[in-house]
Amino acid sequence: MYLRYLEDLDTNGQQTASSDELAQLCGTTPAQVRKDLSFFGSFGKRGLGYPVHELTDQLRGILGLGHEWRVVIIGAGKIGAALANYRGFLQRGFRVVGVYDNSPEKIGQPWGEAIVRSMSDLARDVKQEDALIAVLAIPAEGAQDVVDMVVDAGIRAILNFAPTQIAVPPHVSLKSVNMAMELEGLSFALTNKGAA
């Protein structure tokens, strides 16, 4: 989050930013900003604030955005399309090296700059292309099986959009996004606004 706003400031030519300013942009507190950043090092100058450009570089390094990540997208549906279309995606060094689906009418179709391939090619391609990240954009049914397969093939991180719990071995990182659940959270908030 800090990186996103620091990049904006950098683009605008701003030289330094105080923890107060970053906090306002990110919707947090100055103390939080300072604690967060201090975890990784001492980037600021007292009396001045943080050097915007230098800090973006540092954060990019910390986040591991210094090189290209090879990503496979599993599921050629709307969510997969939304991700592949997203400019910020490639901008940040995430390169989509393959899109996979198992519906016959989708396989072979052009899809952005790639062509949708069969799930049966997935394991082989992951190994061959050295993809380390997989985006899972398929229905809940069978999601775990697909995960097991790609983990076996060498995938080390998974971004899961399937509305189900996924289990991975400890050497694999996992993040899940569940849109329905987010909406339900809003429903709860609306319903209990008075009580809180």
Add this chain to the structure above:
Amino acid sequence: MYLRYLEDLDTNGQQTASSDELAQLCGTTPAQVRKDLSFFGSFGKRGLGYPVHELTDQLRGILGLGHEWRVVIIGAGKIGAALANYRGFLQRGFRVVGVYDNSPEKIGQPWGEAIVRSMSDLARDVKQEDALIAVLAIPAEGAQDVVDMVVDAGIRAILNFAPTQIAVPPHVSLKSVNMAMELEGLSFALTNKGAA
């Protein structure tokens, strides 16, 4: 999350579920399950566990899923389409009453069961249709302006997919999902696997 898995169990005809079982399904601990549920009441029977069907009902009530929520989708792009297509969406009582975009070639196009309308109709429609929830699936630029407008028109909760920080008055609930940020989290995890 509990609701999701309880529904599955209910469909399978299971009568009761222990905190242990729920914890396994949800990827958490039995103690966590019991604390979470006990916050809202005392639903279980000692020695037996939780009554599956009754608890799903209770949770639906707590989450405010007992009635229909009227939702507008702002931005007729891929993300919006993914959401509208999502079955679990309507299933959970979220009814899309309008889709809005400001690109002339999209306005008037059919879109699922609705027709894409102009953003200039948005404020009026929100009032007329009594929509309380808005899904924001547009680029970061101008997102805040759109938010201000719909909040003014009576929207009380926003699910934001625009990759930017959004400010809302205290009576409005906000959840943000940022796919690029999730991926960067994975990049960080991969980069720092050794250190941790």
Add this chain to the structure above:
DNA sequence: CTACCTTTGTGAAGAATTTCACAAGCGACC
């Protein structure tokens, strides 16, 4: 009815996170 197995609900302990508050450092200005 009693003994025993199971599982909840919950105070208390422990861990993690956030906020506070202030010394220390930096630059600017006279």
Add this chain to the structure above:
DNA sequence: GGTCGCTTGTGAAATTCTTCACAAAGGTAG
């Protein structure tokens, strides 16, 4: 060079969240 205003970095305090551990049931079997 000294003073002053500003902002960081960080221990300590406060708060929040998670885990532990066990008494209080509910059920069952004999």
